Structure formats: structure tokens, C-alpha cells
Amino acid sequence: xxxxxxxxxxxxxxxxxxxxxxxxxxxxxxxxxLVVVMGSLxxxxxxxxxxxxxxxxxxxxAGAIMVLFVFVIMLLNxxxxxxxxGSRVAMLFGIPGMLVGSVLVGWVLIERTGTQTxxxxxLPGAPRTIGWLLFHNFLLPFEVTSILVLIAIMGAxxxxxxxxxxxxxKES
Amino acid sequence: MTAGGTPPLLGNxxxxxxxxxxVSVIKTVLALFVLLTAVAYTVWLERKVVGHIQNRWGPTRxxxxxxxxxxxxxxxxxxxxDLTPPHVYKPLYIAAPMIAVAFALTSIAVIPVGNSITxxxxxxxxxxxDVNIGLLIILGVTSLGVxxxxxAGWSSNSKxxxxxxxxxxxxxxxYEISLGLSLVGVLMLTGSFSLRDxxxxxxxxxxxxIPRWNxxxxxxxxxxxxxxxxxxxxxxxIPFDLPEAETELVAGYxxxxxxxxxxxxxxxxxxxxxxxxxxxxxxxLGGWHGPVFGPPLLRALLPVLWFVLRIFGFxxxxxxxxxxxxxxxxxxxxxxxxxxxxxxxxxNLMITALVxxxxx
Numbered sequence: 122x123x124x125x126x127x128x129x130x131x132x133x134x135x136x137x138x139x140x141x142x143x144x145x146x147x148x149x150x151x152x153x154x155l156v157v158v159m160g161s162l163x164x165x166x167x168x169x170x171x172x173x174x175x176x177x178x179x180x181x182x183a184g185a186i187m188v189l190f191v192f193v194i195m196l197l198n199x200x201x202x203x204x205x206x207g208s209r210v211a212m213l214f215g216i217p218g219m220l221v222g223s224v225l226v227g228w229v230l231i232e233r234t235g236t237q238t239x240x241x242x243x244l245p246g247a248p249r250t251i252g253w254l255l256f257h258n259f260l261l262p263f264e265v266t267s268i269l270v271l272i273a274i275m276g277a278x279x280x281x282x283x284x285x286x287x288x289x290x291k292e293s
Numbered sequence: 294m295t296a297g298g299t300p301p302l303l304g305n306x307x308x309x310x311x312x313x314x315x316v317s318v319i320k321t322v323l324a325l326f327v328l329l330t331a332v333a334y335t336v337w338l339e340r341k342v343v344g345h346i347q348n349r350w351g352p353t354r355x356x357x358x359x360x361x362x363x364x365x366x367x368x369x370x371x372x373x374x375d376l377t378p379p380h381v382y383k384p385l386y387i388a389a390p391m392i393a394v395a396f397a398l399t400s401i402a403v404i405p406v407g408n409s410i411t412x413x414x415x416x417x418x419x420x421x422x423d424v425n426i427g428l429l430i431i432l433g434v435t436s437l438g439v440x441x442x443x444x445a446g447w448s449s450n451s452k453x454x455x456x457x458x459x460x461x462x463x464x465x466x467x468y469e470i471s472l473g474l475s476l477v478g479v480l481m482l483t484g485s486f487s488l489r490d491x492x493x494x495x496x497x498x499x500x501x502x503i504p505r506w507n508x509x510x511x512x513x514x515x516x517x518x519x520x521x522x523x524x525x526x527x528x529x530x531i532p533f534d535l536p537e538a539e540t541e542l543v544a545g546y547x548x549x550x551x552x553x554x555x556x557x558x559x560x561x562x563x564x565x566x567x568x569x570x571x572x573x574x575x576x577x578l579g580g581w582h583g584p585v586f587g588p589p590l591l592r593a594l595l596p597v598l599w600f601v602l603r604i605f606g607f608x609x610x611x612x613x614x615x616x617x618x619x620x621x622x623x624x625x626x627x628x629x630x631x632x633x634x635x636x637x638x639x640x641n642l643m644i645t646a647l648v649x650x651x652x653x
Contacts, residue, residue: 123310149385149447156440176429184436185466188443192462195447195455248426248486 128168135161146201152190159183171246312415320421321402328401332563333363339612346616366556373552378449381549385448390550390557393441397564400434403427404571405489407581407596419597420489427488428480431572432473435527439465441561442529442536442546449549457545460623461536464526467630468533472523474638475516478645479507479576492580506579515641517577519634524569526630528562530611532618533626570607571600578603 138157145151159182166175255263337352337359344351352359377386404427405420424430439462446458480486483494497505507513526533537545547558574580583599585592621629 149444153385153440153444172424172426173429176426176433179433180429180436184433184439185469188436188439188462188466191440191443191447192459195443195459248429249484 124168128165131161131164131168135165146204148194148202149191152187152194155190156183156187159187169246173246173248173251316415316417317421320417324401324421325398328398328564328567329560331567332560333367335563335566335608336366336559337363338608339615342609342612343616346613370553370556375552375554378451378549380450382448382450385444386549387554389441389445389448390554390561391441392444393438393561394557394564396434396438396441397561397568400431400568401564403430403488404568404575405492405580406600408593410593418489419593423487423489425485425487425490428476428486428491428572428576431568432469432476435565435568436465436469438561438565441558445550445558446536446546449546451549453543453548454546457536457538457542457548460542461529461546464529464533464535464626464630467627468523468526468634471519471630471634471638472527474635474642475519475523476576477642478513478516481645481649482507482510482513488575488580492575492582495579496582504579504582506577506582508577513577513645515637516645517573519638519641520573520577522634523630524573525611525614526626528565528569530562530566531615532621534620535623535626538620566608566611567604570604570611573607574600574603 135158138154138161142151142154142158145154159178163175163178163183166172166178340362341351341359352362355361355365377383402421403424405418405423407419409416409418411417442461442465443458446454446456446461449455449458479491483491485491485494491507495504495506499505499509503509508517525531529536536542537547542548547555550558581596581600583596585595587595
């Protein structure tokens, strides 16, 4: 019962945050709404017994990635966006299309899984289990992903450095 | 009321819901009260100690040794005029100090301060909640604390505040990495994220006299100092207080704040200091372990005293450093974090991993 109440509260908060993200006109408000969405998602993971994923969700997404978003918005000093009327096609077909699409997704999910529920903590979610799985069953994908991230970091460094200017020399 | 060494803790689930809620609320209120008082008196301690370091007295007028000064300050902050500059972005300007202080106070929820006390058949752990990802929760909450500072800087709409906020967020993100990596060594030695498990793993001694604390064990000595330095940067304290460098930025991100809103940033900073000190004591210095003797009540409360003494020691070093060291330059700060602390933390991690693997 308490689980259901918490689930509904944070589920509602999550959806409200997502809607607010679209409605807000100031980029920083949108970014903060996204933080709310991620925080509520973390609570939902926690309810499923996936403690590690919940913590990582907060640390990585809300704590690091969104901070960088906010950081960039602050640096660019992005102002309020101007509201345009938008295309009529999007209004006519977009909203009904989105509704139909979400109903379809929900229907398929319910059809495939039935009314089975998983009790909290029934599936592996502890840090120990996840570590074991990562370094045994999924070692290759894990290492390949880390190389991908390394390449991305190197690319960022190359893009950010100015080999022509002497700014880089001064620092070393 | 009796207490044991480490009795089998009743999990929260086996208590019935009402008892659980009542006990949790009492513990939360108590913990918050103690934390806020500690914050107020850390400010007093800082003024007093820095005063003596600089050959002056510090607060002396309000109460004996100026002990009632925090109360006077609190009253002053409440009754001061709360100015809101005209150019600020109001919703976030008001929210920012609240965000800062809320996240700073949240981490106390997972910090254990001692074993447990038994009232009747009820075993109450001296901790608001024992989650097995306790350390991750602390790291997560502190990483969210950046928002308070960053948003305060941005929403104030002043160049000093903005620069302070930008500096603070860049600095906190940079040092968070070394901070996290310095803790991984301890986690590998213990094999658990639960702060209670980590402390319990540190009981006992080597060769009969050296306490089995993580700092003496498996090369975690280096990790401890990496943690200490990163923690100073994380809490924006001297020598890394670039976000509020008075000589360049007036007061950094809280330049435009006054009265209670300013005090909230202050409270957040000191609460963060206490959290950082608590984590360092739990992970590296054996938490609440120490000589325990006497009647049951004393047995239950002595560990809390040892824990508080450790935290006090950390706070004293914080203040001592503040009274002694000058401020870094910003590029020095970044170079130190990325080019020295981070490689050192990674090297320490590798060595610890090797040690753990060889022993297994």
C-alpha cells in the first residue's frame, strides 16, 4: 500500500516534470524540470529494489550530466525562447498521434506481460550482483563501452584545444 | 535501556509500520536538531579558533566565551531586512538557498553515529536509516548540492555571482571525481556500500595495539589525504574557496543575498563540512570504535562520543587550515585536481585492487 502511494506520487511528479519541461520558456527551468524527472525516476527504481541503478541515476544523470547542462545554459546566458504559433499540421496530427502511440505502447506492454507483478527486491539489484554480472557475463560489452567513452573524451579534448594559439603552451 | 556490542539488528521491515514511523520521526527530528546546533557552534568554533590564530579573541561579549553568539547571530539574521535586488530571476533566486541547505541536511539520514540502543524489545539503530547503498546516497546528494550554488550565481544576475557560481560548479564537478575514486579503495577492502558494514569491518587491532582502521591498512593512507583535499574543494573552503574569493569576486555566488537567505548558504557550507568529516571518520578512522566500558547506557553512548570527537577533530583541522593557508589561483586549483590528485587516486586504486586480488 505504501509502495503504491509512493509509486503514484513520484510517477505523477515525473510526468508533471516532463510536461513542465516542454511548457517552460526559459531553458534553465526546463533543465531543472529534467532534474525532477530524473530524481523521480530514481525513486521509482528504488521502489523496484534496484538500489544501485537508483543511486547511479542520481549521481550520473542528475548530479553530473544535468549540472553540465545548467552550466552550458549559464555560460551561454540563453534567454527566454520566443513562442511561435507552431505548424498547424503538428497541432492536428501530432497530439492525437502521440496519444495513439502511447496507448499502443501501453497496450502492447500489458498484452506481453499480462498482469504479473514483480515484488520489490525479487530481481538482482544489489551493487554486488551488478558488479558480478558486469565483470563476468557482460565483460566484453562493458569494455567496448569504456573504449567508446574514451574515444569520446579524446574527441572532446581535440575539439576543445586550439593547436594554433599559444594558449595551450602557456599552461604547461 | 540496555545495549549490546553488535546485537542482531531488527530490520526495519520486521517492525510494524506505526512503530517504524514514530521511531523514524523521533530520530529525524533529533538528528536535525543536533546537526543544526552543531552547525551553529561550528561557526562559533571557527570564529574563536581563527581569532586566536590571528592573535585576537573572537566573540566574547554574548555569554561566557561568547557561547551564546550563535543564538544572537540567528536572531540577527531573522530580523535583518531581506533585500531582493531588482534584476534577479526571482523563482530561482529564492529557491537556490533552499536547495543548497536542503541537500546539505539530507545526507545526515544515512550516517550512523553508533551501534544501537534497546528499549524493551525494540532494537533501535543509531541511524535514521540503514540502506545498503549508504555511501552512494551521500555521494549522490552532495553531487546535487552543486545546483544550489550554480543557480544562486546565475539567478542573481550579477557578474560576480555568475563567475562565483561557474567557478563553484566547475570546481565541485572536478574534485568530485578524485573524491569518489579515493573512497573506492575502502569499498574494495570492505566489499560493501553500507556505512555500518564499513565501520564494523574496522573493529579490532593489528598486533594488539594498532587499531584496524582503514587509514592504516592497504595503503589507504594516501586515499585519506586525497579525500581530505578533495573534500576541502568540494565544500569550497580555504585553500580552495575560489567561488567566493573576496579579493576578486566580492563574495562570489552569495554576493546578492542578505539576511536569512545568506545564512542558509552559510548553514549549507557548515553542514557539508560536518557531513564530509563524518564520512571521513566512518570510512578511514574506524567510525565510532573506541574504548567502551561502564553501565549499559554508557556503553551505548560512548561510541557516539568517540564519533563526535573524530568529527570535532576534522572540523578543527578545517579551521586550522583556513587560518594558515592562502588561497590557490584558479588555474593552480584545476591543475592540482586534474593533473595531480586524479592520477594519484587512480594509482592508489590500482594498488589497492592488486592487494585485494593477491589476498583473495
